[in-house]
Amino acid sequence: MKKRRHHYVWRNYLRSWSDNEQIWCVRNKKVFPTNLMNIGQERDFYRLNELTKKEVSFLTLLLNQHSSEAIQKLNHGWMELFTAVFQIREQVNKHELSDGAFEAEIEKQIINLGEDFHCKIEEGAIKFLDGLLDNGTNFLADEDNAIEFIYYLCVQYFRTKNIKESAASSVSELDLLDVDKAWNILSHTFSTALAWSIYAERSQWSSVILENHTSFPFLTSDQPIINTYAAFGKQVKDHDELEFYYPLSPEKALLLTKKAEYKDMPSKFLNELEASGYNDIMINMSHEQIYSFQKEQLEMYVQKYNKMLNRD
Known part of the structure; x- marks a missing residue:
């Protein structure tokens, strides 16, 4: 069966903000309740x-630009995975062996493969x-777990519509690659390269639970993992300007950071x-949708946003 609703925000993740599969959402400054199936998704994304x-x-x-041959090999594997169906x-x-059943199966794989792969990552x-x-x-003390989790974080960061459109905008003038066409490959290669960088420097990173x-x-939001250094229009230029903030529920969030103040700090209240500051960053870095389990909270932020516009 073809899966046409492709979620770029994991539904199971959003359940921490939902009640009976219903969640509050704001889009275009309108606050409304909706089912988890209807948000953070796009047809055939x-x-x-x-x-x-x-x-x-x-x-x-x-x-081939990556300095590590191992990462080059992994990333060429992503290109082979997502282009194999067309080569087949x-x-x-070429040998005139195609028929209706074959074409139907090929079309199903073209539509489902990317979504299915994300589902496997999410299950893990x-x-x-x-x-x-x-x-x-x-x-995270276990190497295999650390690799898998760091890769998961990077995939969730790069998989979204927000990052996809930002990447497309940044290379549009080069006219060498249609980012939209190649996004399945690019998002996984970016994720692999960044995950390897974080893993290789893991002794410098702290994982902090924010209470x-x-x-x-x-x-x-529809960009659930954010780099706090990139908030409010700041241009990130330095390798060390990376700090992942990832809300896990209305009461908990993960901060993955190199800042010395968090060294050996497992949690922070x-x-x-x-x-409120972290919420402001999340709103600023969102693409089209912001989510809460409280209608009143979203209404408050819409009102705050409107007041800021009126002052400007």
Whole structure:
């Protein structure tokens, strides 16, 4: 069966803000309740696209720029995975062996493969999210768990519509690659490269559970993992300007940071100013949608946003 609703925000993740599969959402300054199936998704978002020879050559050149041969090999594997279906179809058609059933199966794989792969990554991450919600980061001491979880975080960061459109905008003038066509490959290669960088420097990173028991519960959005250094239009230029903030529920969030003040700090209880500040960053870094389990909280932020516009 073809899966046409492709979620770029994991539904299971959003359940921490939902009640009976219903969640409060704000879009275009309108606050409304909706089902989890209807948000953070787009029809055929992960649909595979056949690349031209020019695009394949450019991608190959791009992947070969990484300093690690191991990462080059992994990233070429992503390109092979997401282009194989078109090569198979080309060979079958070349030998005139195609029929209706074959074409139907090829079309199903073109539509489903990207979404199915994200589902597998998400299934593997359930144990990590459950552990984090119980204030546990001990699993990161195990190398295999650390690799899997860091990769999961990077995938959730790069998989979204927001990052996809930002990437497309940044290379549009080069006219060497249609980012929309190649996004399944690019998002996983970016995730792999960043995850390797974080893993290689893992002794410098701290995983901190942020506890929020204030009157400003954590919000989340259609860009649920954010780099706090990039908030409010700041241009990130330095390798070390990376700090992942990832709300896990209205009461808990994960901060992955290199800042010395968090060294050997497993958790931190936030005050109202700090909790509100993280929500402001989440709103600023969102793309189209912001989520809460409280209608009133979203209405408050819409009102605050309108007042800011009126002052400007």
